[in-house]
Amino acid sequence: MPWGTESxxxxxxxxxxxxxxxxxxxxxxxIHEFGIxxxxxxxxARQAGCSEALxxxxxxxxESLFLAVLLERLPALRPALTRLQASVGQGDVAANLAExxxxxxxFYSKAAAIASGVLADPSLLAGFRTMLADRNAGPxxxxxxxxxxxxxxxxxxxxxxxxxxxxxxxxxxxxCFHRANLAxxxxxxxxxxxxxxxxATTLIRR
Amino acid sequence: MPWGTESxxxxxxxxxxxxxxxxxxxxxxxIHEFGIxxxxxxxxARQAGCSEALxxxxxxxxESLFLAVLLERLPALRPALTRLQASVGQGDVAANLAExxxxxxxFYSKAAAIASGVLADPSLLAGFRTMLADRNAGPxxxxxxxxxxxxxxxxxxxxxxxxxxxxxxxxxxxxCFHRANLAxxxxxxxxxxxxxxxxATTLIRR
Numbered sequence: 512m513p514w515g516t517e518s519x520x521x522x523x524x525x526x527x528x529x530x531x532x533x534x535x536x537x538x539x540x541x542i543h544e545f546g547i548x549x550x551x552x553x554x555x556a557r558q559a560g561c562s563e564a565l566x567x568x569x570x571x572x573x574e575s576l577f578l579a580v581l582l583e584r585l586p587a588l589r590p591a592l593t594r595l596q597a598s599v600g601q602g603d604v605a606a607n608l609a610e611x612x613x614x615x616x617x618f619y620s621k622a623a624a625i626a627s628g629v630l631a632d633p634s635l636l637a638g639f640r641t642m643l644a645d646r647n648a649g650p651x652x653x654x655x656x657x658x659x660x661x662x663x664x665x666x667x668x669x670x671x672x673x674x675x676x677x678x679x680x681x682x683x684x685x686x687c688f689h690r691a692n693l694a695x696x697x698x699x700x701x702x703x704x705x706x707x708x709x710x711a712t713t714l715i716r717r
Numbered sequence: 718m719p720w721g722t723e724s725x726x727x728x729x730x731x732x733x734x735x736x737x738x739x740x741x742x743x744x745x746x747x748i749h750e751f752g753i754x755x756x757x758x759x760x761x762a763r764q765a766g767c768s769e770a771l772x773x774x775x776x777x778x779x780e781s782l783f784l785a786v787l788l789e790r791l792p793a794l795r796p797a798l799t800r801l802q803a804s805v806g807q808g809d810v811a812a813n814l815a816e817x818x819x820x821x822x823x824f825y826s827k828a829a830a831i832a833s834g835v836l837a838d839p840s841l842l843a844g845f846r847t848m849l850a851d852r853n854a855g856p857x858x859x860x861x862x863x864x865x866x867x868x869x870x871x872x873x874x875x876x877x878x879x880x881x882x883x884x885x886x887x888x889x890x891x892x893c894f895h896r897a898n899l900a901x902x903x904x905x906x907x908x909x910x911x912x913x914x915x916x917a918t919t920l921i922r923r
């Protein structure tokens with residue numbers, strides 16, 4: 512009975528996905544409430560309504576679970592980079608970069624709880640580092656993508672061809688990452704949008 | 718007997734200082750080994766050879782103990798800022814800034830374990846935030862100090878007067894802070910000194 516089989520298989524597929532999603536939701540919630548250190552698999556499993564054994568069926572460890580939260584639950588940088596890429600040669604370069612900086616600031620602000628939690632836990636960091644190397648991934652990749660976009664604008668003559676695009680990309684992303692972290696410690700005077708505009712204008716001034 | 722009294726008082730002063738230093742050393746060691754989350758006051762006190770009660774006589778809480786580690790044990794940014802300030806109008810501006818960037822990178826790299834640990838622990842962060850506000854301190858202050866130095870170079874005509882010194886300072890410090898963090902996750906291709914030189918040159922290009 513193909514229909515029957517298919518129906519069971521589909522249901523079971525959805526159930527597995529449902530559990531995985533519930534676990535990621537629970538992890539995100541636990542990190543928000545207790546920090547990475549307090550986001551134990553026991554607490555996450557209980558919140559997700561599953562056993563720790565089931566959690567480990569879906570995720571090899573905290574590393575891959577937290578990476579899933581980063582990649583699947585946070586407002587990613589990818590859409591902002593795609594928008595910036597699509598704007599090459601169009602509109603105002605500084606305004607495009609300022610919009611991107613504001614998006615990067617928001618992303619880094621949301622990612623800070625996980626990123627800092629991983630960095631603060633030596634054994635979790637070691638696992639994360641290995642996982643990133645295996646997947647050829649890493650938090651430095653957006654800098655390379657931004658540098659490519661800046662080079663495209665240089666080729667189009669809208670940004671000074673003499674600017675080191677790699678260094679410029681490091682500075683734009685770095686300023687956003689730093690500010691996102693600083694805001695956790697102190698109240699920053701300037702408004703985000705005005706700050707982002709100042710960064711973009713200063714970066715590409717001639 | 719003034720001498721006797723003085724002698725006792727001096728000894729007791731040194732003993733108190735000795736304990737405080739031992740506690741800070743033990744905290745630094747514990748953070749290095751176990752991360753902030755694992756650096757419990759119990760573990761730190763045992764390592765320092767004192768009771769937790771004595772630890773709390775010297776430090777109101779983990780916040781002030783970790784701040785003491787940051788301020789008293791890490792290669793501070795202050796000497797690097799002082800050197801840069803002293804170099805205003807002298808030598809090569811880009812080279813001076815590159816040297817400062819390398820020092821900032823080293824500082825942020827060493828500070829990352831504590832900074833991330835504080836950020837990753839919601840209750841520790843709340844305490845830290847209050848303490849910084851009370852002391853009118855914070856990790857954003859080096860950006861303001863760097864901006865002042867850049868303005869002095871602008872007044873001397875060695876940096877383009879049209880550059881937004883505040884935005885430029887945010888980018889230089891941000892790039893260093895970001896890179897120090899990235900290096901914990903991935904192997905970065907470029908060598909630090911070459912990277913710092915590229916950042917400095919790009920920042921003040923005309």
